[in-house]
Amino acid sequence: SYELTQPPSVSVSPGQTARITCSGDALPKKYAYWYQQKSGQAPVLVIYEDSKRPSKIPERFSGSSSGTMATLTISGAQVEDEADYYCYSTDSSDNQVVFGGGTKLTVL
Amino acid sequence: EVQLVESGGGLVKPGGSLRLSCAVSGFTFTDAWMSWVRQAPGKGLEWVGRIKSKTDGGTTDYAAPVKGRFTISRDDSKDTLYLQMNSLTTEDTAVYYCTTLLPDLWGRGTLVTVSS
Numbered sequence: 001s002y003e004l005t006q007p008p009s010v011s012v013s014p015g016q017t018a019r020i021t022c023s024g025d026a027l028p029k030k031y032a033y034w035y036q037q038k039s040g041q042a043p044v045l046v047i048y049e050d051s052k053r054p055s056k057i058p059e060r061f062s063g064s065s066s067g068t069m070a071t072l073t074i075s076g077a078q079v080e081d082e083a084d085y086y087c088y089s090t091d092s093s094d095n096q097v098v099f100g101g102g103t104k105l106t107v108l
Numbered sequence: 109e110v111q112l113v114e115s116g117g118g119l120v121k122p123g124g125s126l127r128l129s130c131a132v133s134g135f136t137f138t139d140a141w142m143s144w145v146r147q148a149p150g151k152g153l154e155w156v157g158r159i160k161s162k163t164d165g166g167t168t169d170y171a172a173p174v175k176g177r178f179t180i181s182r183d184d185s186k187d188t189l190y191l192q193m194n195s196l197t198t199e200d201t202a203v204y205y206c207t208t209l210l211p212d213l214w215g216r217g218t219l220v221t222v223s224s
Contacts, residue, residue, distance in 0.1 A: 001172050033210075035153070042205065043153065045212035054212065086153050088209075095169050097143065097209070102152035 002026065002091035004100035011106040018074040020103045022087030025068055030094075032070030034063060035086045037102075043086065047072060077107045110134035110213055112206050117218030124196050124222070130189040130206030130215055137187040138162065143209050144180060144191050146202035147217075156180075156191070156204070173199070196222045 004024040012018045022032055031050050035043035045054055047063035050070060060075045070089075074081055087100040116128040130142070143158040157170035159180045168180050179192040189206050203217040 037153070042214040042216060045210075048210065048212075084152070088153075088155070096171065097155040097158065097169075099145075099153045099155055 002096055002098050004087055004089060004098050006085075006087060006100040006103045008101070009104045009106065011108070012077050014079055014107055015076050018077045018081070018105055018107070020072045020074075020085050020087075020105065022070045022072070022089075022100050023068050024070075024089060024098070024100075026092045027065060027068050027070055027089060029092060030089045032063065032065050032087050032089050034070075034072045035088065036081075036083045037086065038083045046085075074105070077105070079107050081105060082107045112213060112215035114204060114206055114215045114218035117204065117220045119221045119223060120196055121224055122197055122222055125192070125194045126196065126220060128191040128193070128204055128206075128218060128220070130191075132187045132189065132206075135208075135211075135213065137182075138184045140208050142180075142182065142189045143207050144178075144189075145205045145207055145209075146200075146220075147205070148199075148202040151202075154202070158209075159189070193220070196220075198222050 034047040036046045037043040046057050046061045050065040051063045062073045064071050084102045086102045111133045113131045120126050141160050144156040157180050159168045177195045181190045201222045205217045207214045
């Protein structure tokens with residue numbers, strides 16, 4: 001079955017740039033989406049269709065995709081950005097939605 | 109105000125069944141593709157399956173671990189989504205969320221615990 005691969009953890013200091021990657025064979029043809037989930041809360045969409053940002057999401061969040069890898073970038077990460085981040089996409093036939101394993105972002 | 113409210117979770121024995129409901133308000137349910145996503149304790153998000161809108165065929169797709177055991181249905185007259193879960197195992201223990209995925213609308217989740 002189709003899989004999306006993320007690093008388990010990323011750690012940065014406040015104000016630094018955090019990059020979280022998501023790799024999958026179908027990503028050259030399928031959009032990547034990114035969710036932020038803080039402890040005990042429902043997920044919140046931070047990036048959709050590779051690089052679009054919902055209006056309520058701060059400008060420091062951006063996304064890109066090249067080849068089989070999508071990247072979520074948080075420029076000038078803040079302590080409040082500490083959370084788990086999940087990419088998701090679909091397989092090549094659009095029959096399966098798949099989440100990556102999640103990346104725990106630590107900002108300290 | 110948009111609301112998705114899951115219900116029906118609880119404790120069930122291995123091999124048992126449970127039906128979850130998700131009552132929706134504040135958006136046009138009939139046009140929405142609806143998914144169930146679960147999260148086991150301390151684990152990541154896992155897509156369970158989805159149902160398309162009736163205008164898009166109303167068909168369902170399922171993740172491999174639940175295919176053949178879980179069934180997603182919808183009642184557009186009641187703005188309600190369902191998840192029928194059969195042959196439950198301890199691996200199915202999780203918080204179950206209903207969501208549109210796009211747009212970004214989620215319920216608060218309902219906990220299903222499978223234990224003897």
